[in-house]
Amino acid sequence: MHLNNHIHDGSEMEFHGLSVQLILSVPFFIALVIYLYAAILSKRRKRSWRSYRIVMWITGIFCALAAIIGPLATRSHSDFTAHMLGHLLLGMLAPLLLVLASPMTLILRTLDVKHARTLSHILKSNPLRLINHPLTASFLNVGGLWLLYTTSLYQTMEQNELVQIAVHLHVFLAGYLFTSAFIYADPNPHRTGYIYRSCVLIIALACHSILSKYIYAHPPMGVPIDQAKTGGLIMYYGGDVIDLILITILCYQWFKGTRPRMNEAISIK
Template sequence: MDHSGHGMDMEMDLPPFTLGRGLEFSFDAFFLFGCLAGLALYGWGVFRLRRRGDSWPLGRTIAFTAGVLSIALVMCTRLNDYGMVLFSVHMVQHMIISMISPILLLLGAPMTLALRALPPAPRGHKGPRELLLALLHSRYMRIVTHPAFTIPMFIASLYALYFTPIFDFLMGSRTGHIAMMLHFLAVGLVFFWPIMGVDPGPHRPGYVMRMLELFAGMPFHAFFGIALMMASEPMIGTYAHPPASLGIDALDDQQWAGGIAWAFSEIPSVLVLIALVYQWYHSEQRAAKRADRAADRDGDRELEAYNAYLASLQARGQ
């Protein structure tokens, strides 16, 4: 199959895969410049806040930076090259860019940062901040972040893509490959955003419901991995004939890919549960503080009323 110069040439010059070779830098203009732009824009937002005296949590900056670097790790190294000819390496790319990167990016709260950093437009005009607000409150965003959409899309990104000719078609060109990876990232973002995202969104169910949404999608990753591991023949045409220079059997490679998909279903669950418990705890703390402040105000009003009553008694006595 022709990979528009991105896959066939590598079949001739890729040595057997090792972790060291996989982490070597490999230029990919789209993702490299995209990652640099993302870091630059985020840094600009933090700089604007700090310059005017506002604070921004360091943990959010670290999380967002780690999320961008995780994308660069799988798309701007030779992992991307090997992922064109080895199913197992591609599955590592898929799992990271669809499940690890989105969680880290969402913990960085980029939308909240943008809304705080962007200046409001003059009255009667719409600037970037107003357009972003309109998008966040749009009907489109309510649809794509609703569990009735996100969970089926999360599942379909596995079964409808890998078990149909769509995958081989996309892998046949560089543009298709980029589009597929962007799709994985986007699906991960809209799936995890209502569950544990820090940014404001159209759907914010209770914490128990968020956990149910998380566990509604994760088992399908495990089933997908098991299906790959149990198959008796290669199921993906793109990876049916690995280059002989790699010395890897296609069925063994597919079983490794299935094991990776199965194992990765556990990692995001743990990360998201930790984030949810942390957010839940702080939500309860904020609610308790609000209740304490309200009780203090009620107590002050009662004291004032009691003092006024005493004063009225004293006035009547006089």
């Protein structure tokens, strides 16, 4: 009888785990189909879309999917190291690749004039100005991680499917907002200066690094010490690699943005 109950509980947990993975994966599959369809539509209208952007979108989608479905996602419930690998994929690498794929530019060029104008008005709205501001995006992204790993939220997430879904969606969306607030691959009517973005980015990345060290020394509730140390190291060094890419892109855009004025100044002299 005890064995049957144990088997039943295990099957129920597996079922709930699969259902959560399915719910989380559906939006990404939809996004993949929409993007590819828009790229094909753009090509049919004699407005080709660069292949590297399509590759980035596909790669970004699969990075996100690797964190929410499959072996890594299943293992992350019992192994904090796997969870942290998933965090890097879902909250940092996938958003970076997806932002560089310029999805909003592609959507705007495939919509008719009326709908494109409507979308442009939405992008110019004050709520989006607030959400896409570097400070707000940093607070939602890094602040959300501090809340997750320094309170009982992480333990609650492992026990509640709805909280788990909400946390995963927040990690991805906050990561996407954060990336798009600092590097502009799409039209952005609420641009901020390079110096301002650089200062905010430095502070945000410092807070992210401090959190990884905090996790190393103070494991989240329910996480073994050895797993917390490994997870903290992955977050610190793995995050540094992705952050370096982000910084490089920002500096490159800064260089491109100021080069015309530099050339103009030289010609005046």
